[in-house]
Amino acid sequence: MTRTALALLLSTAFALAACQNNASTANNDTLAVDNLTVQNADLGNVPSTEAVDAAFLTDGIKGDTAEVAIAQLAASKGSTAAVKDFANMLVTDHGAHKQKLVDLANSAGVAVPTEPADEGHANLLKLQKLSGAEFDKTFAQMLVESHKKGIAKNEAQAKSGDPQTAAIAAETLPVLRKHLDTAKSLQK
16 A cells, blocks of 8 residues: 555544544544554654656666666776766765765655666676776767766756656756866776
């Protein structure tokens, strides 16, 4: 049963209990309705999957999972200090961003994906086959493209009707722009 359905059921049950003297027993701590007992119900704290943009959360978690995996590979295979430093920044920043998304998804009852985004996984497989300057060049190119897409998605989400994900998106934009600038500088 979704949290939204549970909240609706509980609010209906409370209304029925208040209106009918011969209804199931109801007090401040327990409510029994048709074999469903809810103790210490606090409807104000029941998050709803409808309250947050679940697709933005799951796509973001998958994207961050891929970015962290790619960055971890670059931290070990990169041939320059600049690539390795950038990779370490990505691990830190995308790891922290992913955790914010996971925390919000958990509190909203959204299933947390464990797999990376398909495109990110394909990029990881491609990079695993490369080394040296070719690895560095391809890594930088991939990160320019992925961050351009990420910026566009976060700009749109920052304007969305979901205040929770909009706030995260707006907060993330400066970091993504910094990553894009760094990736572009590696292409030179």
